[in-house]
Amino acid sequence: MILTGLAVLAAQSSPAVPGAAAPTTSMFGALIPFVLVFAIFYVLIILPQRKKQKKHQEQVGALKPGDRIITAAGIYGTIMGVQADRLEVKIAANVKIEVTKGSVGVILGPQSGAPDKAE
Numbered sequence: 001m002i003l004t005g006l007a008v009l010a011a012q013s014s015p016a017v018p019g020a021a022a023p024t025t026s027m028f029g030a031l032i033p034f035v036l037v038f039a040i041f042y043v044l045i046i047l048p049q050r051k052k053q054k055k056h057q058e059q060v061g062a063l064k065p066g067d068r069i070i071t072a073a074g075i076y077g078t079i080m081g082v083q084a085d086r087l088e089v090k091i092a093a094n095v096k097i098e099v100t101k102g103s104v105g106v107i108l109g110p111q112s113g114a115p116d117k118a119e
Contacts, residue, residue, distance in 0.1 A: 059107050063087065068108035071099055078111050 063069070067079045069089065077097070081088035086098050 060101050060104050063101075063104070063107070066111050068111050069104050070106040070108065072103045072105040074105075075099075 063079055063082055065079050065081060068076070069079060069087075070076055071089070075089070075091055075097075077089035077091040079087050080090045080096055086100055087104070088096055088098055090096050
């Protein structure tokens with residue numbers, strides 16, 4: 001109630017100048033902050049993520065038998081066979097599973113004869 005009274009008083013204290021155009025805000029001017037925020041968001045978040053995803057897809061496409069991987073579920077394995085949409089992965093002695101190429105989380109590289117060292 002008090003704020004309404006103050007707003008009415010402020011409007012009455014500054015009379016409009018006859019013949020002066022009413023101030024208008026352009027829609028473009030109001031959209032500039034939103035466009036800038038989207039541009040910053042795109043450059044800092046979306047662009048690097050797309051680049052990372054594209055690199056990962058290229059690596060998955062280049063997988064071959066003998067490469068070591070970790071699936072998205074956390075299963076370590078060695079690729080034994082590659083098909084169009086699946087990989088045959090050896091996870092233990094005499095244990096092979098088939099996983100989709102999309103479930104590859106991390107590519108460790110080719111299998112080496114030396115055991116992995118913890119750092």
